[in-house]
Structure formats: C-alpha cells, structure tokens
Amino acid sequence: MGKSKKIKVHTPGEETVIEDKIDHKNDSTQKDKEDKVETVDPIKALEEKLDSVEQEAKDNYDRWLRVSAEFENYQKRAAREMNDFRKFANESFVKAMLPVVDNLDRAIESSSNDKHADRSMLEGVNMTLKEILKVFEQFNVKPFESLGKSFDPSFHQAVMQEETEAHPENSVVNELQKGYMMHDRLLRPAMVVVSKTKKKPEHQKNNDKEEKK
Numbered sequence: 001m002g003k004s005k006k007i008k009v010h011t012p013g014e015e016t017v018i019e020d021k022i023d024h025k026n027d028s029t030q031k032d033k034e035d036k037v038e039t040v041d042p043i044k045a046l047e048e049k050l051d052s053v054e055q056e057a058k059d060n061y062d063r064w065l066r067v068s069a070e071f072e073n074y075q076k077r078a079a080r081e082m083n084d085f086r087k088f089a090n091e092s093f094v095k096a097m098l099p100v101v102d103n104l105d106r107a108i109e110s111s112s113n114d115k116h117a118d119r120s121m122l123e124g125v126n127m128t129l130k131e132i133l134k135v136f137e138q139f140n141v142k143p144f145e146s147l148g149k150s151f152d153p154s155f156h157q158a159v160m161q162e163e164t165e166a167h168p169e170n171s172v173v174n175e176l177q178k179g180y181m182m183h184d185r186l187l188r189p190a191m192v193v194v195s196k197t198k199k200k201p202e203h204q205k206n207n208d209k210e211e212k213k
Contacts, residue, residue: 088185090139091182094136094141097132097136098187100132101132101136102178104129108126108129141181142180143178143179144179144180144181146172146192147172147173147175148172150168150170151170155179155186156172156179156190156192157190158192159176160194162196163195163197163198167195169195169196170194172190172194172195173194173195176192177190178190
C-alpha cells in the first residue's frame with residue numbers, strides 16, 4: 001500500500017502543505033522485474049547456434065549418404081536383373097525344344113547301327129540336329145558331360161543303380177538323357193544310371209574273413 005508524504009511549501013504570506021504520495025509497492029515490483037532479467041552472453045548464444053547448425057548439417061549428410069547408398073544398390077540390382085533377363089529371356093523356348101533334340105538324337109543313335117536305314121534321311125536328321133545345337137550355342141546353351149563323372153545331385157538325376165566293379169561306387173555309368181546348361185545356370189539335369197559296389201557271394205565273404213585272420 002502506498003504511503004503519503006507531506007511537503008511544506010513557503011510562499012509569501014502563507015505556508016502551504018502538499019501531500020506527496022509515493023507508491024513504494026510499485027517501486028518494489030519494478031525492482032523485482034529488473035532483478036529477474038538475466039544477462040545473455042552473445043558469444044555463448046552464437047556457439048549454441050553454431051552447434052545446432054553443425055548437428056543439423058551432420059544429420060543431413062548422413063541422410064544423403066544413406067539415400068546415395070540405397071540408390072546405388074538399386075542401380076546395381078536393376079542392372080543385374082536386366083542382364084539376367086537378356087541372358088535367360090529364351091529359357092522357356094529352349095526348354096520346350098530339348099525334347100525335340102532328344103528325339104533327333106535317339107533317331108540318329110538307333111539308325112546308326114541299322115544297315116537298312118536310309119542314309120540320306122539319316123544325314124538330313126543329323127544336319128537338322130547340328131543346326132539346332134548351333135542355335136543353342138548362340139544363347140549359350142550347351143550339354144555337359146556326365147559319363148564317368150561322380151554323381152552330383154546338383155546336375156544329375158539318378159533313375160537307377162547298377163552293380164559293377166568296372167567303376168568306382170557312385171559314378172555315372174550310363175546317361176539316359178543329356179543335361180544342359182544355359183550360361184552358368186542348370187537348364188535341365190542329366191538323367192543317369194549310378195554305379196554301386198557289386199555284392200560278393202556269401203562264400204567269398206567268408207573266404208575274405210579267413211584270409212584276414
């Protein structure tokens with residue numbers, strides 16, 4: 001609450017009293033406000049602003065690196081897919097032609113030992129087969145050798161086993177249908193007969209046991 005202060009004023013002939021009211025409460029409030037105002041260091045403010053800008057630039061650079069890496073991976077993947085498409089675009093057609101090649105191959109094989117076969121016809125079939133295989137080569141389609149090789153389930157399809165002592169166990173002793181590769185991809189596995197160790201007669205097993213003793 002403000003307090004009053006009386007002031008005497010002397011004028012010629014009379015004395016006048018003037019009441020001067022001083023609002024000490026307002027003065028106190030103003031002083032409190034002034035005390036609450038903090039002094040801001042301009043250098044510190046600039047340093048904080050610089051740190052904030054540097055962090056923002058770092059975050060933006062990290063995002064740019066991630067986007068660049070993702071885009072580069074996308075380009076490589078797209079180029080690889082396009083290359084594979086070009087390489088294997090005719091895969092379905094070649095697969096459909098393989099039975100034709102098989103039939104021509106069997107016709108040539110069966111007629112080669114036939115004395116009564118028409119030689120000119122046989123020669124024509126042989127030429128047709130060669131021309132088809134030339135077209136296959138243009139698309140990097142080639143048969144692969146299986147006879148005498150160790151059985152590999154990645155390239156061979158075993159349809160039966162044959163007991164033999166002439167070949168190591170698990171070897172390809174007969175090829176019923178040729179296998180083909182297209183570039184570095186298996187187009188069709190070879191259909192093969194695989195060797196297995198010939199079982200010895202019981203009396204021979206007993207003789208072997210006696211020899212070991």
